[in-house]
Amino acid sequence: MQCEQRVPMPGLCRVPGDLVAINNSSPHVIAYGPEATMVDGLLAGEAAVMRTAVLHTCAEQHVSINDVVVGARSVVITHPRDNAEVVRALLSSIDVSGAMKISPVAAPSVTLAVDYSGPDLDYVAQQCGLTSQEVVALHSGAKYVVEFCGFSPGFAYLTGLPAVLHLPRRATPRPRVPRGAVAIAAQYSAVYPRESPGGWHLLGVTDHELWNMTREQPATLTPGTIVSFEHIT
Numbered sequence: 001m002q003c004e005q006r007v008p009m010p011g012l013c014r015v016p017g018d019l020v021a022i023n024n025s026s027p028h029v030i031a032y033g034p035e036a037t038m039v040d041g042l043l044a045g046e047a048a049v050m051r052t053a054v055l056h057t058c059a060e061q062h063v064s065i066n067d068v069v070v071g072a073r074s075v076v077i078t079h080p081r082d083n084a085e086v087v088r089a090l091l092s093s094i095d096v097s098g099a100m101k102i103s104p105v106a107a108p109s110v111t112l113a114v115d116y117s118g119p120d121l122d123y124v125a126q127q128c129g130l131t132s133q134e135v136v137a138l139h140s141g142a143k144y145v146v147e148f149c150g151f152s153p154g155f156a157y158l159t160g161l162p163a164v165l166h167l168p169r170r171a172t173p174r175p176r177v178p179r180g181a182v183a184i185a186a187q188y189s190a191v192y193p194r195e196s197p198g199g200w201h202l203l204g205v206t207d208h209e210l211w212n213m214t215r216e217q218p219a220t221l222t223p224g225t226i227v228s229f230e231h232i233t
Contacts, residue, residue: 032076047073050094058090072157112208112227124165135165139162152194167184174198182203183198
């Protein structure tokens, strides 16, 4: 990967969950100010793996960094100002395809019990040419991985949704989506950690607490976490 000395324009940010982007460019390292560096141009599913590779490689090489923040197609690493060149050189040496093989620690896993009685279940089934029972079986039978977090605290974008269930977001978002709503949009599934507006299709609800500021780790779902949904009746 090559290091570029530039800062992306704010207006060029992607909107995850609306588009399935195809990226034909190779990853590149960008100086993102004096105390941050971005690895951009990653393919779908690579960002969470890159985060693991960065943490592993920095620890192995004793390179000091502060945090690694995952996006849909990018990773931002914050670091001490005087460590910038070392971090950027290290990032430029990481091979993304090789990073897919790095597993320094076992990934955490979470199983969420779901009552599949969401208001959009029948609509999703109709749009996908399936029965409601088939939608539930497909969604609950898949294994998901947290690719990145965003939108609101504790909101995780999960990859692994079966392709037959890929649908655009709702044309009209709801002003209120309940806490624990299990939803899908584009290639992602997600769970709303708190009541909020939302435009995803609601399949069901879980009572699992996904965000709690009193815990040492407030978010239940963090990048790289493996997630399963269990159908309850």
